[in-house]
Amino acid sequence: MKSTSELTGFYYKELYPSLNELEETRKRIVSQLKWYGGMGLVVFSITALWMGKNFGLLHPLMIAVVIGFIVIASITYRFMTSGYAKDFKARVITPLIGAIDPHLLYNPDFMISQYLFERSNLFQHSIDRYSGNDYVKGSIDGVPLEFSDVHAEYQTRDSKGRTQWHTLFRGLFLVSEFNKNFKSKTVILPDQAEKNFGSLIGGWLQSINFSRDDLIRLDDPEFEKYFVVYGSDQIETHYILSHSMMKRILDFQRRVSHPLFISFVHNHIHIGIGTGKDLFEPAVFTSLLDYKQAMEYVNTLQNTIGLIEELKLNEKLWSKE
Numbered sequence: 001m002k003s004t005s006e007l008t009g010f011y012y013k014e015l016y017p018s019l020n021e022l023e024e025t026r027k028r029i030v031s032q033l034k035w036y037g038g039m040g041l042v043v044f045s046i047t048a049l050w051m052g053k054n055f056g057l058l059h060p061l062m063i064a065v066v067i068g069f070i071v072i073a074s075i076t077y078r079f080m081t082s083g084y085a086k087d088f089k090a091r092v093i094t095p096l097i098g099a100i101d102p103h104l105l106y107n108p109d110f111m112i113s114q115y116l117f118e119r120s121n122l123f124q125h126s127i128d129r130y131s132g133n134d135y136v137k138g139s140i141d142g143v144p145l146e147f148s149d150v151h152a153e154y155q156t157r158d159s160k161g162r163t164q165w166h167t168l169f170r171g172l173f174l175v176s177e178f179n180k181n182f183k184s185k186t187v188i189l190p191d192q193a194e195k196n197f198g199s200l201i202g203g204w205l206q207s208i209n210f211s212r213d214d215l216i217r218l219d220d221p222e223f224e225k226y227f228v229v230y231g232s233d234q235i236e237t238h239y240i241l242s243h244s245m246m247k248r249i250l251d252f253q254r255r256v257s258h259p260l261f262i263s264f265v266h267n268h269i270h271i272g273i274g275t276g277k278d279l280f281e282p283a284v285f286t287s288l289l290d291y292k293q294a295m296e297y298v299n300t301l302q303n304t305i306g307l308i309e310e311l312k313l314n315e316k317l318w319s320k321e
Helices: 004-013 015-052 060-100 114-119 192-207 219-226 234-240 242-255 290-307
Strands: 105-107 128-142 143-156 163-177 186-192 215-218 227-231 258-265 267-272
Touching: 004 015, 004 060, 004 163, 015 060, 015 192, 060 105, 060 290, 114 143, 114 290, 163 242, 163 290, 186 192, 186 234, 215 234, 219 242, 242 258, 242 290
Parallel strands: none
Antiparallel strands: 105 128, 128 143, 143 163, 163 267, 186 227, 186 258, 215 227, 258 267
16 A cells, blocks of 8 residues: 555655646635625625614524524525536546545545444444445455445434434444454444543443443553443454553544444454544645645545555455364
């Protein structure tokens, strides 16, 4: 796989004509958005003057004006940026993925299936709305993998019957074959209980999580600072989570800085990186030629696809039976 410097060079050298054209489109969009924003302020000011002494931000008329402006601004933004985003993915993300490995297939409108997401056993709440995009499928060093952005939500109703939507997970979700057959399930989650309540109370709260399999204690204190592990087979979980595997997961967690969710189910590894946003959407208010912006796209792809090498999934640590 190409190095980060090679991919950065490809981004600027090979994609520069496309980036330059897209940058001009981006500037026009920003200019138009500023115009609409200015018009919104004019409408707001005229309404305030017309109201005179009756002016108040909580006045029904002002609330209607603000809500109307927000709705119109949101629709306008989506309309103006949809074509730009489509062009960006076709002219930048697609060739960038091809530069990493020509055998990787990219579909900006598809996603990891909900079945695979639920099969991971990482998120136990029922899902009422599931969406995603930027799907990549192929193999790296002979290891099949697929990933995409995913947004999984569930719905609740308050005492007055009002509907509320809650995000269960939003971020990058990856599924890859693991290099060993196993029958058990192992789930690795961010250790929020220990972070919030300390090792003693946190450990107790983890142990009474009746919706999960048995709490697995590992002999790596540093790993347990970051993660809590549940499994249906103590021996097999320890077999999968060797010292080298735990170190690789820790190293990856420190590098991505987002919540990391991992499970080993049905001879596959499932990895969720809770970024809280879509990762391959084009910048609107930052230049596409900005180095930091370029590195965000490059590093996202490098880190995601590099997981195969990072976790050494291409090494036949055990023979498959």
